[in-house]
Amino acid sequence: MIYEYVYPKSLLHFIKNPSHETLKDLLLHNTGETDFLDFKTKWTEFSKMAKHVLAIANSGGGCIIVGVSQNEEGSISLTGLNEDDFLDKADIDNKLANLLPKYLKYRTEDFYFSSDQQTLSNKRFQVLIIEYDPKYVPYTSVVQRNELRYGAIYVRQGTKSLEATNDRLVEIILRKVQSGGSGVNEYSLKEHLNQLKELYEELASQKNNEYSQFISEVIEHKKDRIRQLLDILPEN
Numbered sequence: 001m002i003y004e005y006v007y008p009k010s011l012l013h014f015i016k017n018p019s020h021e022t023l024k025d026l027l028l029h030n031t032g033e034t035d036f037l038d039f040k041t042k043w044t045e046f047s048k049m050a051k052h053v054l055a056i057a058n059s060g061g062g063c064i065i066v067g068v069s070q071n072e073e074g075s076i077s078l079t080g081l082n083e084d085d086f087l088d089k090a091d092i093d094n095k096l097a098n099l100l101p102k103y104l105k106y107r108t109e110d111f112y113f114s115s116d117q118q119t120l121s122n123k124r125f126q127v128l129i130i131e132y133d134p135k136y137v138p139y140t141s142v143v144q145r146n147e148l149r150y151g152a153i154y155v156r157q158g159t160k161s162l163e164a165t166n167d168r169l170v171e172i173i174l175r176k177v178q179s180g181g182s183g184v185n186e187y188s189l190k191e192h193l194n195q196l197k198e199l200y201e202e203l204a205s206q207k208n209n210e211y212s213q214f215i216s217e218v219i220e221h222k223k224d225r226i227r228q229l230l231d232i233l234p235e236n
Helices: 009-016 021-030 046-059 090-095 116-122 167-179 189-205 209-229
Strands: 037-040 061-066 106-112 124-130 154-157 159-165
Touching: 009 037, 009 061, 021 116, 046 061, 046 090, 046 124, 046 154, 046 159, 061 167, 090 106, 090 124, 090 189, 167 209, 189 209
Parallel strands: 037 061
Antiparallel strands: 061 124, 106 124, 154 159
């Protein structure tokens, strides 16, 4: 998966290699919540968790660490989870699966620090690692439940998960296009046609009117570009 936007580096290192050592480095040298990192003291209502997962997935991927609290000043407390609040990973996945799009990939990792870890001694944490795949963004809410609004596109804004503005939607699409590698002008005809096909599929899968309108406009631009490559003159 692509995590080029994720920061700080300690978070990026953890996502690429989730281990006790990389989590320890992330927790002990933390700069607070970001677009890619969220803290929860314990597991909350799962529609709220799903909203954060959607927002992080749309923003570039990242983590939700459960067992950490952050106060209004931004400092964190490594409280850990007690035994009753430490949930079974299969149970977490089952509860989230009904609230999230099927192409959104995530997993839960369990961590228990033994007595030789000093500050983290005998503390448990669970981490939701959320992937970013530009092929499928933006992810939309697939249910209407509590804080989740059906068809809504959520993104991270600092420490909050909010519905995307038009500017953020444009940013998401630009990231999606840029992930293709080469510049748009260097695409072959086949690549342009494949992109057009993906845009039509994206349009058919969306319920958000504003986003659908944007995709429709992009489709028209893409069709114009294909006509240019084929030297097709516009009809009078």
